[in-house]
Amino acid sequence: MKKLAILDRDGTFIWEPEKPEGVDPRETFPLKGAEEVQFLPGAIEGMKKLREAGYTLVMATNQTFLGTEKHPQDVFDAVMNKIKNELAMHGLSFDFIMVCPHGPDDGCTCRKPAIGGLYPYMGTVEEGVDFQNSLMFGDRDTDRQFADNLKVRFVKIETNGPFVIPELF
Ligand SMILES: [Mg+2]
Ligand SMILES: [Zn+2]
Incomplete structure (x- = not known):
């Protein structure tokens, strides 16, 4: 069976912009472009260790209002390409x-802490997912609840790092 290391993105393995004070906490403040992508301390190293220990890397991110003026798709795509390219240089991929x-009010089934966004993937894992030995890394309560809903162990990362992996190995 496949054991997964599921990672939240913003504030967990790349730097997340701080929200301005006094704004609606449900509002979104995404990265403004690929030039703002910064891997957090320990993130690349941690992912390598997880790979070496036999974990399959999966990313799970809420990107609020993606595809709107507040959060243009092309900016998100540029950010993701930068992330993927940098990971590839280290032999890593999701x-x-x-x-x-x-x-938050769209009532979808893929916004963490809901786990519906992973169902299509789980359906493709022929050997099955080893939930008992999988991990979820995240910096928010929604990530913790997501882990609970999936019944996998949660690893808390302080927002904007460092990225620390538990003593498992
Ligand atoms: Mg986060
Ligand atoms: Zn959704």
């Missing part, structure tokens, strides 16, 4: 990338 593009 087996699956789950992106929820919806807002």
Whole structure:
């Protein structure tokens, strides 16, 4: 069976912009472009260790209002390309990338902590997913709840790092 290391993106393995004070916390403040992509301390190294320990890397991210003026698709795509290229230089890639593009009131089934966004992927894992030995890395309560809903162990990362992996190996 496949054991997964599922990673939240923003604030977990790349730097997340701070929200301006006094704004609606449900509002979104995405990266403005690929030039803002910064891997957090320990992130690349941690992902390498997870790979070496037999984990399959998966990303699960809520990208609120993606595809709107607040969060243009082309900016997101440029950011993701930068991330993928940098990971590839280290021999790393995600087996699956789950992106929820919806807002908090859209009632979708793919916005963390809901786990519906992973179902299509799980359906493709022929050998099955080893939930008992999988991990979810995240910096928010929604990530913790997502891990609970999936019944996998949660690894808490402080927002904007460092990225630390648990003593498992
Ligand atoms: Mg996050
Ligand atoms: Zn969604």
